[in-house]
Amino acid sequence: MKKSFLSVALAVAATLPLASHAASITLYNAQHEQVVNQLAKDFEQQTGIGVNIRSGEGPALAAQLVAEGSKTPADVYFTENSPELMLLEEKGLLAPVQGATLSVVPGRYSSPGGQWVGVTARENVLAYNTTKVQAPQLPQSLFDLAKPEWKGKVGIAPSDADFLPLVDAVVAAKGEAATLAWLKGLKANAQIFDDDEGVVAAVNRGGVATGIINNYYWDRLHAEIGDSKTRSAVAHFAGGDVGALVNVSGAAVMKAAHNPDGAQKFLAYLVSERAQKLMAQGHISFEYPLHPGVASDPINKPFDQLRPPSLTIQQLGDDSQAGKLLREAGLL
């Protein structure tokens, strides 16, 4: 029986085409697969470098990269969440990004150490159900949502990768004690969802009146279900409120990359005008392109009109503090 097991295993192994050809790169991708497939195809046409893509959830892929260490088959990591990149940078798994690539994007959206480059961004917003709440009743600040009058009327996804940077931002702006008090208020008020997709869908159904999400979740839901079924809208926190935080999605070259040249070329391509236009007009991810010359999808409020809090990527850190506070407040 052992023998037959082995022979089946070997037969299976023989059928798989191993090792890809030299002039290609391997991309670990936690960005939206549809967008990345288009980009990879376009990149190959431009440069002749093929892109092998492994897609997955950001945290699982980041955990996989940490587990693989110096033996990783990946050349490039492209993700929606900068804290994952900060973690990989701290673990010494990333290689410096070429200066020419970094210089395309405004400096505050990339790694302070130059180990990864910001590619696109999105804004933290408040989605609200238009039949349950009217725009004038909406809170001015993120902190208002922890007040008793919002009991049962807020949806949050504290374990979503988008929520942690928000907590970090609150800590950076107001300090730990105020953050904990705010989180405890949210714990009393909020309906807890597993991810932002869940929050925005519930807001639209009327399951909960408002929800803290990143802007593109609402954009995507709206695009998917159309005007007739959209019973929700997006409100922006005004006046530099922490609630209007901008999250960055970025890319990095692995230190152990097999094809570092190809990997650097791919990063340069990602921030190029051509690729940024593809992303901005793809009608799939609805993120803000970080190339200053490329406008975002018209469904979004223009990037230069956003009023994010004045915080740096460094102040936001790698999420470890956020996790601790969320646990203390009983949200995690």
Add this chain to the structure above:
Amino acid sequence: MSEAITTAPATQAPTGRAPNPGARSRRSTPRALLAAALAGPLLVLLPLALTFRRALSFGFADAADLLFRPLVGELLVNTLTITVSATLAAAVLGTAVAWFVERTDVPGRRVFALLAAAPLAMPAFVTSYAWVSLSLDLQDFCGAFIVITSAYFPLVYLPVAAALRGLDPALEETARSLGCNRWSTFARVVLPQLRPALLGSMLLVALGVLSEFGAFQLLRFRTFTTEIYAEYRTSFDGGGASLLACVLIVLCLVCLAFEFRVRGRARYERVDRGTRRAAVRHALGRWRWPVAAGFVALNAATLGVPLGMIGYWLTQPGAAAITPADVSPELLFSTTFASLRLGLAAAVVTTLLALPLAYLLVRYPGRLATLLERTTFVAQGVPGLVIALAIVSLAVRALMPLYQGTTLLIVAYAILFLPLALVSVRAALLQAQQRLEETARALGLGWFETLRRVVLPLAGPGLGAAAAMVFIAVVTELNATLLLSPIGTHTLATQVWTDTSTLAFAAAAPYAALLTALSLAASGLLFTFAGKSALAAHSAAPPDGS
């Protein structure tokens, strides 16, 4: 296994003596068989041991911080409540469905018998999304309870129906003739005979619920498993997740110990030793149609809701505009082919891996065999992501050339789904009577020929059922597939995941429909095999050699 012939003690030699259960367990186990049987449990232990080590590396203060926070209490209550209630509900529903289909004249019972197995084939994330879209009140415990019970009751229904078919009608007739009414006959005679099938399947349900993620995620019900995923999302390097996984492993061990105690040492044998006789069907009288209506309602809930949802999204226009590149005939074909290929390979490998262990359990029962069997069950109660990441760590250290190749992926599937195969293979071997095997050996066949010409034909349908069960589990699997598949491989399940994670339900619908069709076909096969293999499943628990 060839060693077995030379080292077997004389008492076991073909003397023509009637086999006696007491003598059986005293035989020494052939070493080759033992080695082959060890392969499965060892494979399962590797990632579990690594998870345990990761948890140990977590600092004591941090560990205390993580384990003794208010949320863990809430999680423990949630996890235990849903596990106990869904397991009991699945047991009651599964047994009731099996009894009505097998023992009464309910109209349309053949169709209902087949449809009752079908929910196995529905991916939980499809089912739970459908329920959530149907009503907002179905979140939290209530929704989780409905979705989980309707997803898991076939795991009880299939073995219990098989056991009912194999039950000796003489026992019931005797009870009736001694003055028991229909209900007390069921409670005092039939139910105790169903115990092994019922307990074994309840164990599978309980472990499945412990590690369920897809359904609870959408239904906003927090358990240890959803929290383990949250832990990965918030800390990436997985120390805390490993610690929580260890709590789950402890809960698994509790379930296993409980089942072991309750199962006890009772014997389940037929009174008659001759040909099989079908049991008499009870006439339901005026209850015939209400019961049939109940079955229709059950099928509407378990199949109608998710299928309706897929159908709805299939007919929605505008999908093409949102996902320009991703619904093409070629991609549909290649993903279907990838799912089929992986599912079939894993089904064959897992069934073969289960075979020596099942053989050991059936022919050489004892503490060691039971210990090995139980070991394989533990992985069933741990979330797939934990196992998959542990396999990543192991592979990059020791098996680099195999890493992210098909072979390692198939081994990962085998680790995840060995218990599913083991249950069916074991039941199948139990019914292949040992006398026939001994007769074959006595007549001069070697062990391999005996296996090929006697054991496998007799156990064939059960092996088929095992393979079909693994196939269904593999094609709906997500975690190991995403992390360990050869780069560029897309399966139906990963494609559904890609599209639903961007809320593109219309784009996901064709893949979800194909995935469901594939699994339904497999569950049809499973049902056919399970039907054929029901001949002697009454003895699902062997006499324990006392």
